[in-house]
Amino acid sequence: MSELRGRAHVYGDNVDTDVIIPARYLTSHDPAELAAHCMEDIDSEFLTRVQPGDIIVGGENFGCGSSREHAPIAIKASGVSAVIASSFARIFFRNAINVGLPALACPEAAATIQKGDELSLDLATGRIENVTQGRTYQAEPFPEFLREIVAAGGLVAYTQKRLATG
Amino acid sequence: MAQTITEKILAAHSGHDEVHPGQFIMARLDLMLGNDVTAPLAIEEFKRIGARRLADAAKVVLVADHATPNKDIKAAEQCRIMRTFSREQGVEHFYDVGRGGIEHALLPEEGLVAPGECIIGADSHTCTYGAVGAFASGVGSTDLAAAMATGECWLRVPESVKVVYRGERKRWVGGKDLILYTIGKIGVAGARYQALEFCGETIEALPMAGRLTMCNMAIEAGAKNGIIAPDAITEAFMKSVTDRAYTPQQSDPDAEYVRTVEIDCAAIEPQVALPHLPENARAVSAVKDVTIDQAVIGSCTNGRIEDLREAAEVLKGRQVARDVRLIVIPATPRVHLQAIKEGLAEIFIEAGGALSTPTCGPCLGMHTGVLAKGERAIATTNRNFVGRMGHPESEVYLAGPAVAAASAVLGRIGSPEELS
Numbered sequence: 001m002s003e004l005r006g007r008a009h010v011y012g013d014n015v016d017t018d019v020i021i022p023a024r025y026l027t028s029h030d031p032a033e034l035a036a037h038c039m040e041d042i043d044s045e046f047l048t049r050v051q052p053g054d055i056i057v058g059g060e061n062f063g064c065g066s067s068r069e070h071a072p073i074a075i076k077a078s079g080v081s082a083v084i085a086s087s088f089a090r091i092f093f094r095n096a097i098n099v100g101l102p103a104l105a106c107p108e109a110a111a112t113i114q115k116g117d118e119l120s121l122d123l124a125t126g127r128i129e130n131v132t133q134g135r136t137y138q139a140e141p142f143p144e145f146l147r148e149i150v151a152a153g154g155l156v157a158y159t160q161k162r163l164a165t166g
Numbered sequence: 167m168a169q170t171i172t173e174k175i176l177a178a179h180s181g182h183d184e185v186h187p188g189q190f191i192m193a194r195l196d197l198m199l200g201n202d203v204t205a206p207l208a209i210e211e212f213k214r215i216g217a218r219r220l221a222d223a224a225k226v227v228l229v230a231d232h233a234t235p236n237k238d239i240k241a242a243e244q245c246r247i248m249r250t251f252s253r254e255q256g257v258e259h260f261y262d263v264g265r266g267g268i269e270h271a272l273l274p275e276e277g278l279v280a281p282g283e284c285i286i287g288a289d290s291h292t293c294t295y296g297a298v299g300a301f302a303s304g305v306g307s308t309d310l311a312a313a314m315a316t317g318e319c320w321l322r323v324p325e326s327v328k329v330v331y332r333g334e335r336k337r338w339v340g341g342k343d344l345i346l347y348t349i350g351k352i353g354v355a356g357a358r359y360q361a362l363e364f365c366g367e368t369i370e371a372l373p374m375a376g377r378l379t380m381c382n383m384a385i386e387a388g389a390k391n392g393i394i395a396p397d398a399i400t401e402a403f404m405k406s407v408t409d410r411a412y413t414p415q416q417s418d419p420d421a422e423y424v425r426t427v428e429i430d431c432a433a434i435e436p437q438v439a440l441p442h443l444p445e446n447a448r449a450v451s452a453v454k455d456v457t458i459d460q461a462v463i464g465s466c467t468n469g470r471i472e473d474l475r476e477a478a479e480v481l482k483g484r485q486v487a488r489d490v491r492l493i494v495i496p497a498t499p500r501v502h503l504q505a506i507k508e509g510l511a512e513i514f515i516e517a518g519g520a521l522s523t524p525t526c527g528p529c530l531g532m533h534t535g536v537l538a539k540g541e542r543a544i545a546t547t548n549r550n551f552v553g554r555m556g557h558p559e560s561e562v563y564l565a566g567p568a569v570a571a572a573s574a575v576l577g578r579i580g581s582p583e584e585l586s
Contacts, residue, residue, distance in 0.1 A: 016549075029207040
């Protein structure tokens, strides 16, 4: 389950949450409805190309802008299994963890992965394999505190546990 | 050990004597906020957590401001989720249409945010409240849900960046120009994950409205929070809005910063940020022959009475250009009423502008001024990303109220100095 495979959809720096899911669709928080408009202002062909398991690759500051959790929800519901970027904007990163969308920071991977490359990710180790190019990369590990939240199954489950133990 | 104001506030809210950048803490919150975009999802997650009651209903603020007055049936349904939840849970600070307005103008006005407090909000511009010397940071809906259930939120203590402003501001240069200039200098990821601490003689002389504008846009440099040390201006502002007690904090003189940025304000002209990033800041005199279809004056960034006064000063006795639509949006009902009492409303309407009821509306391309394909706007809002105000092939230029008002008259982007 921690092994993910898919093809890369590659974007540049500062992919903002307005292009991931424009505000005109924020009168819903239904994942399927949001997924139907995912990335449409930055890549009108994304929805016709995306296959289950695919991976979005971005540059610096991925997910900058609004706090809308609808952005990682839209990405996840579109079938994308993970996002790799040189770096993430902090609210997007929190939201991705909270909705269970793996977000891996790896500048080397972000700099060399090409559109359409086949990738394989091992979430347990943070190892990223570029099957097409025959290269491997190592993503930055999560801090221990975040690993606890991820291990609990996300913030909802983590909070349930905290409330139960008082 | 010497501490910054941000570190001191986070230590005081997590049971520590001191905290260090990179440390993870569970912070006890003084206030948590959601709006009609983020709260419905937070309420759903709150229920999924299995929480029955809010940890403390008095610390929860819910504001219907983004797609309100309800722009369509779906928006109405989202607002209804908030309204029903607020009634069930006894949320006293639920602000509906006519009683609230734009959250980040409203909360300071209501005295709900104070020096030394620790605040999260499911809205990225929650960082606005750093202007009163609070730690305030934007989070997502699930974080808000967990906070509503427990009263707490996990935070990573940020490194602090000190930005020192010196020199006297030129005519028509306000908080918006200072922050656009700063973002232009350090970039949209220039303070990613960090605290931006604004200080120096120029900040000490900057009125609260300008400070709110500056901290509001700290997120546009990627910052976790923006903050200004409380002083006499803060104290006077707080006295005008509340009589409740609070515990202000100050940075120690020898506190550690990852970086210090020095800015000479005397050299700064009114700024304009070109599409499609707030970091594309230029002096207004360098932006030539850019015609506009729309000018928007308002938002959580620049919709306060001081902003409207500045716009009115430029618009008084003048006419908006034939091909320009001017939309003026007071941020709260209180600002709206004040604008009417002071005669500002009359100035806007006589100039040919449309005066709207408070809403975030056009800032994020929701409603009340959405752009068509190929259209261009100048706006006192905070983001100029692709498609932010409407069609993905429309453009937004960011500026302060004076430049936006002058541009509306000129029909192209320009400075008040160009008006005869």
